[in-house]
Amino acid sequence: FGSGPLxxxxxxxxxxPTYEPIDPVRYIANRSSGAQGAAIGRALIAMGAEVIFITGPTSVPPxxxxxxxxxxxxxxxxDAVIAALPVDVAIFAAAVADWRVSTVSNKKLKKSIDGPPIIEFSENPDILACVAQMKKDRPSLVIGFAAETNTIVANATAKLQRKKCDWIVANDVSPETxxxxxLMNEITLISKTGAEAWPRMSKEDVAKQLAERVAKALC
Structure with missing residues (x-):
């Protein structure tokens, strides 16, 4: 893995993203491209880290x-995250679905004169909270992401406290941004000591600066 501070x-x-199936054809997804997560992985590798990269479906190269x-x-x-532990740092940049379909149909759902199908949902596992609150094998640094559309800092700070992670990388993902x-991002880095707004920059530059902060925190 070369050399570097990590x-x-x-x-x-x-x-x-994650995909949650409805039937063999349809699924619930989100608009995450995986670009920021891939950039973070590259930046960490460039600084010498061994990176375990767990990715949902995306066209962005790992x-x-x-x-x-x-x-x-x-x-x-x-399951993949738990299997990868222990690690020194865990960075949860994936946009994980909060909900999944309780009963996935094994056949394509068809239109009916009775109207649209009734789909029941179950809550997905909270991966960030699970790892952040571990008693054994908890990473030294657990970093979550918060994609918000309003009251960004307040919502992300509440998430940090609720999940018990060390940092939250928060951003405004409203359509107009x-x-x-x-290719660009504008984040606020939130920790127990406060919130630091970063200027708008490329996702590659966000990744490099975040990797530098990680290296500094581990010193």
Missing amino acids: LGKKILVTSG PKGACITSVQTAQEMK GIMGG
């Missing part, structure tokens, strides 16, 4: 040199 550190990164696991659903992502699926 040499010898094992870092887990989740990235991309970082070269990472140990890659591809998943579809939130439950598959959780062009962040979700785009």
